Amino acid sequence: MSGPSDYKPSHPALQWFERRLPILSLVHSSFVAYPTPRNLNYWWTFGAILSVMLGIQILTGVVLAMHYTPNADLAFRSVELIVRDVNFGWLLRNMHAVGASMFFFAVYVHMFRGLYYGSYKEPREVLWILGVIIYLLMMATGFMGYVLPWGQMSFWGATVITNLFSAFPYVGDTIVTLLWGGYSVGNPTLNRFFSLHYLLPFLIAGVVVLHVWALHVAGQNNPDGIEVKTDKDTVPFTPHATIKDMFGVAVFLLLYAWFIFYMPNYLGDADNYIPANPAQTPAHIVPEWYYLPFYAMLRSIPNKLAGVLVMFSSILILVFLPWLDSAKTRSCKYRPLAKQFFWIFVVVCILLGYLGSQPPEGIYVIAGRILTACYFAYFLIVLPLLSVIERPRATPNSIADAVLAKTGSKSIPMVPTVIAIMIGGGLLIGSAQNARAEEDTPPAQKWSFSGPFGKYDRGALQRGLKIYKEVCSNCHSLNYIAFRNLADPGGPGYSEAQVAALASEYKIKDGPNDQGEMFERPGRPADYFPAPFANEQAARAANGGGLPPDLSLIAKARSYERGFPYFIFDFFTQFQEQGPNYVSAILQGFEDKPPAGVTIPDGSYYNKYFPGHAIKMPKPLSDGQVTFDDGSPATLAQYAHDVTTFLMWAAEPKMEARKQLGFQVFVILIIFVFLMYFTKKKVWADAH
Amino acid sequence: MTTATSDDHPTRRDFLFVATGAAATVGGLASLWPFVSQMNPDASTIAAGAPIEVDLSPIADGQDIKVFWRGKPIYIMHRTKKQVEEAQQVPLSDLKDPATDQSRVKEGHDQWLVVIGICTHLGCIPIAHEGNYDGFFCPCHGSQYDSSGRIRQGPAPLNLAVPPYAFLSDTKIQIG
Ligand code: FES
Secondary structure (H helix, E strand, C coil), rough: CCCCCCCCCCCCHHHHHHHCHHHHHHHHHHHCCCCCCCCCHHHHHHHHHHHHHHHHHHHHHHHHHHHCCCCCCCCCHHHHHHCCCCCCCHHHHHHHHHHHHHHHHHHHHHHHHHHHHCCCCCCCCHHHHHHHHHHHHHHHHHHHHHHHHEEEHHHHHHHHHHHHHHHCCCCCCHHHHHCCCCCCHHHHHHHHHHHHHHHHHHHHHHHHHHHHHHHHCCCCCCCCCCCCCHHHEEEEEHHHHHHHHHHHHHHHHHHHHHHHHHHHCCCHHHHHHCCCCCCCCCCCCCCCHHHHHHHHHHHHCHHHHHHHHHHHHHHHHHHHHHHHHCCCCCCCHHHHHHHHHHHHHHHHHHHHHHHHCCCCHHHHHHHHHHHHHHHHHHHHHHHHHHHHCCCCCCCCHHHHHHHCCCCCCCCCHHHHHHHHHHHHHHHHHHHHHHHCCCCCCCCCCCCCCCCCCCCCCCHHHHHHHHHHHHCHHCCCCCCCEEHHHHHHCCCCCCCHHHHHHHHHHEEEECCCCCCCCCCCEEEECCCCCCCCCCCCHHHHHHHHCCCCCCCHHHHHHHHCCCCCCCHHHHCCCCCCCHHHHHHHHHHHCCCCCCCCCCCCCCCCCECCCCCEECCCCCCCCCCCCCCCCCCCCCCHHHHHHHHHHHHHHHHCCCHHHHHHHHHHHHHHHHHHHHHHHHHHHHHHHCCC | CHHHHHHHHHHHHHHHHHHHHHHHHHHHHHHHHHHHHHCCCCCHHHHHCCCCCEEECCCCCCEEEEEEEEEEEEEEEECCCCHHHHHCCCCCCHHHCCCCHHHHHCCCCCCCCEEECCCCCCCCCEEECCCCCCCEECCCCCCCCCCCCCCCEEECCCCCCCEEEEEECCCCEEEE
């Protein structure tokens, strides 16, 4: 801290104000004149990135709350309507949902950076603990936010996580009931989660203020972990740190935009596009990726209470870190042993995350236990022991010396890298074998809508609509599609008049009229496709007990495991077409005779690609069933392709707008990143 | 060394800063647009605001009905002969917001008054068939409208607005 600021505004009006509320000099001394160690590297920009992300999350969140309905019957639909109807609703929703992941990604980098450079050590203990509190608040906020769309994962995630508290003896059940506001997760739960999800980010913002305050009292740590001694060790915050931070933020925004515009569902779970159903749990309950390591620890302990306690203590242990590691040298740069163990710890956390996403069986359980032990050993054994036995290298006398000498070894540490490659290779081989065992994976198809410039094939959309109308709509609803959508840009491309004519072919129930009776009238463009059955019971009764799912979101609500390492390649290739591949495969996967050794119960049919192979739906499409006016072949393969394209559009009607805007944003962002880079170089030219 | 780099190319350095600042400003402002735009009515609201048809046959002489279009109450008043005559005979000089009765109804359908039932003062809903002018009376602050929906007395500045509508037949109108 530079002490009281000698900042004096030049304008008399500002001076008048300043004498009454010295906020300008506070800002000036904290964010302009504030001396920053001149050896900070880019890992330090994550503090600024996190502030930006918090701001974006609050802004988009407040806006989304203007359109969202926190009611168990309406929440799922209201989220879909945000995406489909609200101006830029798809963008705001993607920004918020992806933003949560980006926020966590940045906080993990920030935390590991603190761990590596010893930023938790004296005199920054309180600073670090405030950070842990922020992280806990973030976890609570993220969890409750994930519940709000009220899909299957929302509902069952809420059930599982709230049930954690039931592990506590005597008070557990009372706590859980208190959390739910009922006898199970339901509307009261959703309502209070919404309220708290809105509240907590402001608490986070409050603790962030304390965090920054504590930072400015203790001063920033730095890669060499030595205290600032003279003015030569520092540069003023503005412009040096500001510009560097802004450059970091701009680069980070590139990653963020990649997800928003091209991979919005990559980090989410397909099951969450299925509305919450209290009667059926999804096959794999998987939390969002940022909770996976803790989830893995929870599951690897065979005792309920012990598992919960282990999970909670894995986070709470961070509070005690400043006292567990009592080594005088802060930065791992000068701690050869601590550095290696740090990287091993990073690998342990990543592996735990991978395990958290896998089914808890066989080798995974054992690996989970070993890694859980490693996680705690790092804090409870390795760090305390190293504090005693490790002989750190000599630290430079001052930051200025460190900068001039450029002592920091830039080479990548050998041992951990080798370990990481070995483990990675093992996983790769292991899952390649997995993939071979699973030959029921839907074959990959070519889709016109894949990739960064993908567009829907208008002809296929129109043919697909015909198939839906003639075949699928006998059993399946299309609840989120209004007739007017058929004229929307990026859709099947019908004219308003064609849509009005099409709508008027339908009978829509309306009312009550002046006599209090319901009546039927011809459809209007604003009406939605009517459902074939009046309610779920009628649908089940007509379909041998099975419920034909609504098709509006089916192309996003179905998926299959891509497995390691494909899910990593998918990030770069923008592969998002599991859903369409699956839908198309199901339509073509029916076989009259199940293969030898497979028995199919009565009332079910064999389908090669359906999980478990016994599907309630009889083969819906066969060659020649639907005739097209445009001369396209009347084959099952063509039908499957067209109706799947149509359903993909139904699930993601704003895709073309999304990719188009994405391209523009990328062009601008890349230019901006270059400009920022050169600006940063200029500003720092006299500091290095 | 430091002064050499900065002084050699003062214009280049300035240009870079200006370009970066401009890019940041333009980008920042452009990204505000979605946050403003989302406040506008969404697609379903706009679609629900499509024109509506109203059957006039059940409305007897001297009666009125209220229908909703785009969330606004629309008064459809089947005026009596007396009301029509009163409305036509008022001299324009008596009116605060001068407009002939003919300009407020459709030709050949003098008996039908169709107005948006929102007081032009501050948005309350005036009550039909009340007040001193055989028209509407707003209970909020006492504005009075005549049988043509024109403001006659009270704080409201303007006549009740006439929504866009057309006669599809003698007994059917389309509003919007
Ligand atoms: S709102 Fe009608 S008189 Fe004020």
